[in-house]
Amino acid sequence: MSVRDKVALVTGAGRGIGEAIADRLAAQGASVAVCDLDQEAAVKVAAQLAERHSVRATGVGVDISDSVAVRKAVERVTGELGPVDILVNNAAVDVIGRFVDSAEETWDRIIAVNLRGTLTMTRAVLDSMTERGGGRVVLIASDAGRVGSSGEVVYSATKGGVIAFGKALAREVARHGITVNSVCPGPTDTALLGQVAEYSQKMYDATVRAIPLRRVARPAEIAGVVAFLASDDAAYMTGQTLSVSGGLTMV
Template identity: 70%
Template sequence: MSRLTGSVVIVTGGGRGIGESICTELASQGADVAVADLDERAAATVAACLAQRYGVHTLGVGADVTDPGAVRAVVDAAESELGPVTGLVNNAGIDVIGRFVDSTPDTWDRLIDVNLKGTIGVTRAVLDGMIARSAGRIVNIASDAGRVGSSGEVVYSATKGGVIAFSKALAREVAKEHITVNVVCPGPTDTALLDQVAEASQKLYDGLARAVPMRRIAQPADIAPAVAFLLSPGAGYITGQTLSVSGGLTMV
């Protein structure tokens, strides 16, 4: 039996990048996966591919994590199609690269709404069921920017720091319910978000790769196994922790 057989996991932002790799890793370990993404077509495509490749049950659904009604619909659909939700990966996120002094309140609000409030809202939507069953695994995807800060990503760093603090506090509250809450912090990873860095400054992008002790930018598949472990039975006594997957770029 695979490590995650019997699990039903919702992954937000699962249609591409790190989210897609997480969905793939979970399915390869036997989990049934609800792929939720703002791009419903991308979510459906990923879900169909995983079902065919790994023989697991999947669901692809469009979802805006800033919309409480849409979030509730995702959870209801997952439970109707796949069964009680045992795991959640809050991966959906956005970034806007630029100097803080050039940013606007509209940008701040969007970053906070998606990265922080979205994580809070989706977590709240699954929590009652997990508490009722006295079991659950939640993994929130933050960023090393939320641990040490990142130039050009000031408000983004603030939102990811908020995700880390939210996760630690929630982990304390729900530990007695046998629910774990942990955080994975990717370092620079080859995704559409990092493409913004290259567009802003190729020199900065190249410098990031040189700064990583392993001398390369991460691939999305480098992040996914850590998430899968924290969702697994073997991580049952791990909660409130923040794990950097950054090739050694940050050691905190």
């Protein structure tokens, strides 16, 4: 299962699941563009990947909700590493709380990053993939988008949209050798899960108890599934949605 000599662009890779994905792809020999809103974090992670795995890596600061910034970021990555072979749309934001207590500005930001940002970044790499006759797009969705999640109504809506986008896009681009699949992490040891605990320790504890494997995921466990979908071993998989949730959701 190799992605060696491929160019991978991972959004939200300055920390958490995105960083773990970037590390796994670099460990398997891919050149990696670490993209994150936090440019300092992106540059730091890229430098660590280059040193740890002896691969080419670059850190790029980009707000994926800004279409102009996205185009510039992809142009920079292409100039430094080459055309993008693997796109992992991981960047996302959330605010935990009841929907009736939320503000429209919060809705707008969550939608702009999680859904529109995913569309914008994907569109920015598709022409090149089509011209070269192949590519891998992996969308980091969420089981919140499959079954809903209390305290994450708008987030759930955007992740449901990401899943639907991936299925429809997979149908359109399959003829060009491009696959599109979604990964839905369950509760994972990240800052986002920390928000849940801050909002309600009772909710957090109940969620963990409900997981058949009796623990939250490690970011590296999500990264392994993404690396598989990015590899040649998954060449005949497209339009699929995989839950990595320790059995919390079985849909």
